Amino acid sequence: MTAITQNQLIPETIDIRQNGDDLILTANGEELHIDHIVRCFPFSTPDQWISLRDRDGTELGLLPTLDGLNTQSRARVEEHLKDRYDIPKIQTILNIENNKEGGTTWDIDTDAGPMDFTLRGDQNLNLNAFPEIVFTDAITRKRYKISDYTKLDRASQKIARAYLPMSSRHYSGRRGGRSRR
Amino acid sequence: MNVFLRLITYVRPYLGRVCIGISATLVIIGLDAAQPLLMREVIDNILTPYFTEGNYIGGDFADTKIAADFDRLQFYALLLLGIYILHTIFSFINRYLLNRTGQDILFSLRVQVYDHLQHLGLRFYNDRSTGELMSRVTADVESLQYTVTDTLERVLVNIATIVIYGSILFGLSFELALITLLPMPLYSILIIFYNRTVRPYYTMARERIADISALLQDNLSGIRVIKCFAREGHELSRFTQKCKAFLTISITIIKTRVAFFPLSRFIISMGPLLVLLFGGRQIITGDLTIGTLFAFQSFLWRFYGPVESLTRINDTIVRAAASARRIFEILDTQPEIKDTPNALPFDRLNGSVEFQNVTFAYEHGPPVLQGVSLSAQPGQLIGLVGPSGAGKTTIINLICRFYDPDSGTVHIDGYDLKNMQRASLRSQIGMVLQEPFLFNGTIRDNIAYGKLNATETDIINAAMMANAHDFVCGFPDAYDTHIGERGVRLSGGEKQRISIARAILNDPRILILDEATSSVDTETEMLIQRALERLMEGRTTFAIAHRLSTVRRADCLYVIDRGKIVEFGTHTQLLASDGLYAHLCDMQFALEDT
Numbered sequence: 001m002t003a004i005t006q007n008q009l010i011p012e013t014i015d016i017r018q019n020g021d022d023l024i025l026t027a028n029g030e031e032l033h034i035d036h037i038v039r040c041f042p043f044s045t046p047d048q049w050i051s052l053r054d055r056d057g058t059e060l061g062l063l064p065t066l067d068g069l070n071t072q073s074r075a076r077v078e079e080h081l082k083d084r085y086d087i088p089k090i091q092t093i094l095n096i097e098n099n100k101e102g103g104t105t106w107d108i109d110t111d112a113g114p115m116d117f118t119l120r121g122d123q124n125l126n127l128n129a130f131p132e133i134v135f136t137d138a139i140t141r142k143r144y145k146i147s148d149y150t151k152l153d154r155a156s157q158k159i160a161r162a163y164l165p166m167s168s169r170h171y172s173g174r175r176g177g178r179s180r181r
Numbered sequence: 182m183n184v185f186l187r188l189i190t191y192v193r194p195y196l197g198r199v200c201i202g203i204s205a206t207l208v209i210i211g212l213d214a215a216q217p218l219l220m221r222e223v224i225d226n227i228l229t230p231y232f233t234e235g236n237y238i239g240g241d242f243a244d245t246k247i248a249a250d251f252d253r254l255q256f257y258a259l260l261l262l263g264i265y266i267l268h269t270i271f272s273f274i275n276r277y278l279l280n281r282t283g284q285d286i287l288f289s290l291r292v293q294v295y296d297h298l299q300h301l302g303l304r305f306y307n308d309r310s311t312g313e314l315m316s317r318v319t320a321d322v323e324s325l326q327y328t329v330t331d332t333l334e335r336v337l338v339n340i341a342t343i344v345i346y347g348s349i350l351f352g353l354s355f356e357l358a359l360i361t362l363l364p365m366p367l368y369s370i371l372i373i374f375y376n377r378t379v380r381p382y383y384t385m386a387r388e389r390i391a392d393i394s395a396l397l398q399d400n401l402s403g404i405r406v407i408k409c410f411a412r413e414g415h416e417l418s419r420f421t422q423k424c425k426a427f428l429t430i431s432i433t434i435i436k437t438r439v440a441f442f443p444l445s446r447f448i449i450s451m452g453p454l455l456v457l458l459f460g461g462r463q464i465i466t467g468d469l470t471i472g473t474l475f476a477f478q479s480f481l482w483r484f485y486g487p488v489e490s491l492t493r494i495n496d497t498i499v500r501a502a503a504s505a506r507r508i509f510e511i512l513d514t515q516p517e518i519k520d521t522p523n524a525l526p527f528d529r530l531n532g533s534v535e536f537q538n539v540t541f542a543y544e545h546g547p548p549v550l551q552g553v554s555l556s557a558q559p560g561q562l563i564g565l566v567g568p569s570g571a572g573k574t575t576i577i578n579l580i581c582r583f584y585d586p587d588s589g590t591v592h593i594d595g596y597d598l599k600n601m602q603r604a605s606l607r608s609q610i611g612m613v614l615q616e617p618f619l620f621n622g623t624i625r626d627n628i629a630y631g632k633l634n635a636t637e638t639d640i641i642n643a644a645m646m647a648n649a650h651d652f653v654c655g656f657p658d659a660y661d662t663h664i665g666e667r668g669v670r671l672s673g674g675e676k677q678r679i680s681i682a683r684a685i686l687n688d689p690r691i692l693i694l695d696e697a698t699s700s701v702d703t704e705t706e707m708l709i710q711r712a713l714e715r716l717m718e719g720r721t722t723f724a725i726a727h728r729l730s731t732v733r734r735a736d737c738l739y740v741i742d743r744g745k746i747v748e749f750g751t752h753t754q755l756l757a758s759d760g761l762y763a764h765l766c767d768m769q770f771a772l773e774d775t
Contacts, residue, residue, distance in 0.1 A: 006645050007645075038659060039659060040659050040660050041659065041661055042657075042659060043658065044623075044661055049637055049638075051654050053654070057654075057655055059650070059654065062641070123621075123663040141657050141658075
């Protein structure tokens with residue numbers, strides 16, 4: 001991996017610790033307050049290029065990878081990433097309806113309770129890691145995911161199938177495809 | 182070459198497959214032909230002896246004969262079962278191979294048309310609408326589906342079938358076979374008349390569909406303008422008119438078809454009628470057996486079936502030819518700018534550019550450049566200023582070799598562009614335009630368009646240099662954010678910085694900036710300007726600017742008016758000379774003061 005010209009941090013040389021509510025980055029002998037941590041490529045390469053940012057959104061540093069961080073720092077970063085990127089997992093698809101805005105409204109049951117979201121076209125869908133499917137709400141930009149489409153119950157699969165642009169390619173690596181329930 | 186025959190040449194790469202498919206069909210015809218013959222055997226030699234004048238007399242025969250006839254009956258039934266099984270297998274082979282080949286041909290045709298379109302020059306696109314071209318690549322190609330392979334197969338198979346069944350008919354009864362052919366001359370005249378009538382209608386129908394596609398593409402792209410001017414009603418009326426034009430031509434085609442096909446069927450029906458009349462008479466006079474007439478009638482429809490089928494194929498060919506003609510029209514268009522056979526590739530450019538007495542006019546128009554001479558040294562910033570329509574963009578078009586000058590030469594690194602390969606030139610030119618074009622995809626995809634094998638590190642580096650990294654990381658999906666068609670989800674300034682990052686990754690040796698900061702607010706302009714300064718470092722840059730402050734620090738400014746360079750020099754020199762540039766500056770600063 002070649003170097004970024006600006007802001008790149010060397011994982012082995014920094015420390016990230018929790019101090020009460022504050023997350024503190026220590027780099028080059030300087031202490032900086034981290035407000036939030038973002039993945040530069042949350043879908044395509046989620047484990048590389050992690051950006052540490054202050055309250056104004058200014059980048060404090062870029063981590064090429066979490067490898068090399070000390071155990072405590074790595075745990076803190078992973079914890080924050082989990083909070084930011086842990087998205088509700090869809091367990092059942094209850095209903096899908098066309099809405100007046102030209103999209104579809106999905107009523108779902110998730111591990112965080114019943115929810116609904118709106119899709120407007122394929123750009124709100126990410127099938128790259130099929131059988132995992134990630135949905136982005138066209139209005140709120142919140143994300144929801146089906147961890148393994150093939151393990152959804154049959155009724156949910158039947159409801160979703162008509163709305164998902166899946167080809168035989170998506171079924172070729174099917175594992176089981178039977179309901180858990 | 183006839184359009185359809187030209188279409189058939191696309192079968193060549195798949196000839197083996199098509200031959201197997203057609204052979205399978207011939208086997209199917211053979212199997213079809215065997216069925217009535219077997220039935221004749223069963224009727225005439227097994228069943229008929231048990232009847233006299235329609236009465237059953239089976240009890241008069243010995244049990245051994247009845248048992249033997251049962252065995253024969255079972256044998257023929259098994260034989261027919263075998264024929265049905267083979268029929269199914271060969272039908273599968275035939276359908277799969279020919280349909281697959283049809284799809285492969287459509288695929289290669291579509292790719293060929295697209296590839297050809299990419300190589301056609303800007304002049305070609307100036308004269309055509311995007312929607313119309315899209316219609317040719319999609320709808321016209323689609324309408325050829327099954328045409329090539331299916332038609333070829335059906336023509337060959339139907340001719341073979343006609344010959345086979347015709348021979349059988351003549352074998353069964355020469356007189357009846359002659360009677361069968363009686364309607365054919367009238368039938369042929371009808372087909373010729375139909376082709377002449379319907380052919381232009383099919384062509385018109387394809388053109389009307391393309392008109393609809395063109396209007397649709399235009400209106401959907403300009404939906405904001407339509408809404409702003411509240412012209413929905415007006416546009417609906419225009420769209421309805423286009424659809425009506427298509428409807429009218431479609432109805433004309435329907436009228437022609439519905440008149441033709443029943444009429445042709447009527448003419449064909451005369452054959453079996455005459456055969457029944459003459460065949461029945463021969464049975465009564467004892468000149469023909471019932472089994473033979475039964476077999477003849479069965480074969481008769483198998484003979485007329487292919488004849489009718491050929492009529493429908495003819496209709497398919499006429500319709501497909503209308504689409505094929507429009508596709509070949511594109512393929513036959515030659516790019517106005519082509520690499521000469523001895524054209525040389527550019528290695529990495531130094532970036533010196535020289536125009537020597539260049540004159541140029543767009544097709545059939547007045548000269549837009551007249552005797553233009555200018556030069557740029559590697560790494561210099563050259564400003565092109567002047568009123569709208571003066572010829573600034575044409576100079577850029579000639580540097581990119583979108584056009585060749587009518588007279589004079591354009592040299593880059595001392596080489597005349599006419600002797601160089603276009604791809605090696607253009608791959609080293611980067612452009613940042615007033616309205617940046619981004620593709621429907623993620624920010625990552627759009628930046629990496631400048632270098633297809635870019636790593637995440639390259640992408641982030643380029644975005645940082647373009648002052649884009651911070652706003653990109655502000656999006657929930659950061660670089661994986663989908664930006665929509667033409668980057669609709671980004672602001673003008675954001676789009677511009679993504680396009681700069683893309684240009685940075687491309688690492689061009691010559692950079693074209695066409696009013697890159699003209700449509701953004703002052704703060705964004707500052708961010709873009711800084712990004713552009715990083716981008717310009719070490720590259721020869723041509724900047725077109727109406728806002729003269731943005732090119733003030735140019736190494737040389739060329740002032741262009743009505744296709745001629747009227748003055749050139751640095752900002753200070755030009756102000757001192759008190760010419761057009763000084764006048765433009767005065768007007769602009771006065772405007773800014775108000």
